[in-house]
Amino acid sequence: MFCEKCGTELAEGAKHCSNCGAPVGGQTVQNSNPVNNNGGESKSKLAAGLLGIFLGSLGIHNFYLGYTRNAVIQLVLCLAGFITCGLTSLGAYIWGLVEGIMIIAGKISVDANGVPLKD
Template sequence: MYCRNCGNQIADNAAVCVKCGVSVGVGTSYCPNCGQPTMPGASACTNCGVFLTQPVSPANQKSKMAAGLLGIFLGGLGIHNFYLGKTNRALVQLLVCLIGGVLTCGLAAVAMEIWGLVEGIMILAGSITEDGNGVPLKD
């Protein structure tokens, strides 16, 4: 195994590189399998062919269509953000819609619906491309 930061060979059970002090797996400059320099942003090593990043499993991807439609129709309650794993934002939308809606005679609920509608359209248009964990949305 090789350090991703400096390319130095390290033991398989090492926690840090003894040459540069960086934790194992941190860095993008060298291949962890063969130790050769890698191009910035490369997904696989051109020398040995090993993946430099973990490929995204289709089972973990959320549907762009589902998220967009949830945003358009139930966006005021933040349902689309719960679906995408953006829990804090979803809770704010839900609480403002329910509690603020009662206190402002529905005005806050209307504002949250507009917010949800805009986010739903942005998801469908491709402006929002990742879920709360940074996993790309599938078409």
């Protein structure tokens, strides 16, 4: 084990570095939940669900969760409604609505990084 600050080798069970006095393992131990270590902060389930229900046709909830590919497809479908008399917009709307409901119902429970959504 080595000091995070200065790299000095630490004695076993030491609470402070003998060289610089920094506390051992003080700040990095806080995030002990392993599933939260691969992509940063967990996002709000409710926010993502409501975004899906109200702005789902624009793919906003998927942008929010990091599912960029689906988000872009929804956005394109929505905008393509100008040339399809709203048909594709309706499809994107229903798709987003269903995803919004699935997010709130817990069927979609992780974001694109695999980080669980928080309530």
